[in-house]
Amino acid sequence: MDSALIPKGVKRCSFFQFMGGLGAVGLVLAWGVYAMLLCWIKGLNQTNMNDYYGFALWIWADLAVIALGGGAFFTGLMKYVFGKDELKHIINFAVLIGFICYSSALLILAIDVGQPLRSWYIFWHANVHSMLTEVAFCLSCYFAVLTIEYIPLILENRQIDKVPFWHNLSHNMHTYMAVFAATGAFLSFFHQGSLGGVAGVMFGRPFAFREHLFIWPWTFFLFTWSAAAYGPCFTIWLVRITEKITGKKLVRETAIQLLAKLAGWMMFTYIIAKIIDTLYWATVTAPGLGFTLKDFYSNNPFYGFWILAAEIVVCGVVPAVMLVMPKVRQNPYGLFIAVTLGVIGVSLNRWVMVLQVMAVPIMQFDQWVMYIPSWQEVATTILPVAYGVILVMISYRYLPVFPNEAELNPIEPETPPVVEAETAESDDTAGAEQGLTPAEA
């Protein structure tokens, strides 16, 4: 039914099977939209946020998807600015994932602010002393960059590309993409960093507070560094999952290996910096504020030393070492385990820096306050996942997201029996009129 829209030389499932898949994910999306409308219509009393938890599940999800979407800016920076041309085989997918992650972050924020119609206040009545203002500015601008990077992919749809204006627009956008990629890297550096800076400047929260370099706490640099390190892991992780679902090889192994190697060395250097930061914080910064390390990890039902070990050792040191070792990286299982641990590690880091910060008692009369999100919060957090799956499904079906797919998965032409070939001559002629080869049709 929609074969004329599908890229040349690739095979897709039937239209009805595709619509069935969309419908199934659409139900989850509808559940999230219902919860979102509840939050907008009835207000934030639909959540379990309170005076302790002004930041909760949504802000964790926000920070996590922004870190995981860091693969787009890092891959773009490497390809367009540092000339790692091999990454052209994966850049489209990295941009798509970045676009989904950042649009999801903005959607979550639109729910979290409670009054989305006043979102523009942050630009018009900006508080220029807030790191969150910087985040809002850079996030919005970088989303514009990702949109600019995603548009040429849409224009490369087989039918749209036939129109000379759209074809030229796509070509010209590709030609000058380096300007936007460099701008995107600049914007990403600051908004990723400022998200970490928000935690690091809170001198009233000894669990998060860090020493500074000028106005920037160490968490500023650690957040940018971790996004550049772990974002590509998420891109590789999703490539592998998409390959598993489609049963095809979609990206050249050389591109995957290069990205994994770059991510591995970024993780390796990041985790050394993170360990040094943690040691200095545990032995100097926190004691200077009247706390011991044990105060942050005991006398509560959930946050033990295990979370520190899980974040830094199991999901930090281990995947970093795995990815910098060529033999492990080149092993399909080794690579998948490493990037999976990386994805969990950065999500855990953002959880700790958002939720554990809120949970730790500060005053002597304070107690550990636990937080369990309401179903509306959970549904609206799953909403972007469903939206992302739908966008990947549509993009994969109709756009050349994986430019090497046809080459890596050649369609073997079926050789019909001689007698049937003669009788089916008229059908073949009809197919040729539409400009389709039998395999594509």
Next chain:
Amino acid sequence: MFPFNFEWIWDASHLIFMGGLWYALSILGAGMTFIVIKTIIDTAQGKGGHHH
């Protein structure tokens, strides 16, 4: 926020924050304007008839 808004103050914070925003938006806006104009000219000259 612009300098003609009542909240505007001529200090480093406003200049750096708002200047940075305008700078980024200017690059994106100018870049896309250039590309669209070039595309219109290219199309008018008959380019893009074949596919690369």
